[in-house]
Amino acid sequence: MQVRRLHPWPSSVAEAESIQDxxxxxxxxxxxxxxxxxxxxxxxxxxxxxxxxxxxxxxGGTLAPVEQVVAEGRxxxxxxxxxxxxxxxxxxxxxxxxxxxxxxxxxxxxxxLAHPRGFGLACHLGVLTGxxxxxxxKTPFIGTHEPPGPExxxxxxxxxxxxxxxxxxxxxxxxxxxxxxxxxRISLDTATGQxxxxxxxxxxxxxxxxxxxxxxxxx
DNA sequence: GCGACAG
DNA sequence: ATCTTGTCGC
Numbered sequence: 001m002q003v004r005r006l007h008p009w010p011s012s013v014a015e016a017e018s019i020q021d022x023x024x025x026x027x028x029x030x031x032x033x034x035x036x037x038x039x040x041x042x043x044x045x046x047x048x049x050x051x052x053x054x055x056x057x058x059x060g061g062t063l064a065p066v067e068q069v070v071a072e073g074r075x076x077x078x079x080x081x082x083x084x085x086x087x088x089x090x091x092x093x094x095x096x097x098x099x100x101x102x103x104x105x106x107x108x109x110x111x112x113l114a115h116p117r118g119f120g121l122a123c124h125l126g127v128l129t130g131x132x133x134x135x136x137x138k139t140p141f142i143g144t145h146e147p148p149g150p151e152x153x154x155x156x157x158x159x160x161x162x163x164x165x166x167x168x169x170x171x172x173x174x175x176x177x178x179x180x181x182x183x184x185r186i187s188l189d190t191a192t193g194q195x196x197x198x199x200x201x202x203x204x205x206x207x208x209x210x211x212x213x214x215x216x217x218x219x
Numbered sequence: 220g221c222g223a224c225a226g
Numbered sequence: 227a228t229c230t231t232g233t234c235g236c
Contacts, residue, residue, distance in 0.1 A: 043226080045227045079227085081224040087227095088226080110225050120225070141225045179225085226227055 001102040003093045003128050009076070009086075016083045020119040026127045027119070031185030032104070035060045035132065038198065039103035040207025041095070041125070043088040044215035049075040053091035054215035056207055057103050063198070063206050070218045071095035081141075084110060085121035089128075096129065105186070106133040107198065107207045111141055112183035114158055114166035126184020133183030134191040136205060140168075140179060148177050153196055155180075167192055171199035178203065 006023060010016035038060045044052045056068045073091030077083060112122030112135035122135030143160030148170045158166040158179065166181030169192055180195050182188055198205035204212075 043227085045226080051227095075227095079226075081226095084225050115225080135225085137225055139225070 001096060001099050001129070003096050004130070006128060009090075013080060013083065016077065016080075016086050017117065020083075020117045020124075023124065023127050024117065024119040026184075027113070027123050027182075028185045029113075029182055030187050031132045031190070033187075033190050033193075035104040035194070037066060037101060037103045038105045038107060038194070038207050039099075040107045040109075040205065040209070040211040041092055042109045042208060042211035042215050043091060044212075045075070051075055051088060051091050052215045052218055053088060053095040054211045054218070055092070055095045055099060056210040056214055057099065057101055058207050058210065060104065065210065067099060067101050068210070068214055069095050069098040070214060071098065082116040085124045089121075089124060092125065093128065096125075103131065105194065106131055106183065107194075107205050108133060108135045108183060109208055109211070111135045111137050111166070111179070112181040114142055114160065114179065114181035116142055118165070120181070120183075122181065122183025130185075132185040134186055134194065135166075135181045135183050136195055136208060137179035137181070138176075138204070150174055155192060164188070169195060171196060171205075172203050175203050 111120035126133030
C-alpha cells in the first residue's frame, strides 16, 4: 500500500511539535464500524539504534493471518515523551509499503488522541495512510481516570483538559487495563469495541501480539 | 518551580 | 524499548 509523505523529517523538537500541531487538524473522529482486514503494528529495538518493524494483517472476522511483513531500520529521533512516534515512523512506513493488501484498520502500539498535543502515533499513522487507526497503550500517559471495574469489558473515561481523550479498558478479568484512544477515522465507541473484540483471549489485542512476536523473531 | 512522562 | 530470577496462577 501507499503511504503519503506529508512533511519533511524534523531535525529538532520544535519542528517535530509543529508538525504534530499542523497534522492534528487532519484527524477525523468518526468512521466505519466494521473492518474486513485489521493490521497490528509493532517495533522491536536492538543494539544501539537498530529497529525491526512488523505489520501483521488479520482477517477481521476470523482473525486468521492474511499477510505479514517486516522492515529493518534505525531509530529516527531521540526519545522525547510526546515525540515517540518520530522514533519508529520511518521503519513502520517501510513495512506498510511492503504490504500487498490494504488493511481497513491499523491497531497501533501507543497512543492516539490521548497525547499532550492530541496527536500520538496512532493519529500520525492514520493521517499518513488515510486509514482508520486506533492506539492501545500499556501504561497510563496523560490525563486522569478512575480504575475500571474488575470484569472484562469495564471501562472508565480518560479526561484531559476538560475533554475525554480515551478510555482505560479492562480486556481480561483481574488484569491491568489497557488505554484505548482514537487515531483517525474512528469513534471512541468503535475503537473500544474493536479492542475488546480483538483481545478476547489475552490482555493485548491479537494483531499487536502477532506483530510483537514477528518483530522479535523475524522469519 | 520541579519532576515525571507512550515505547 | 531493554537489562533480568523467581513466583504465582491457569
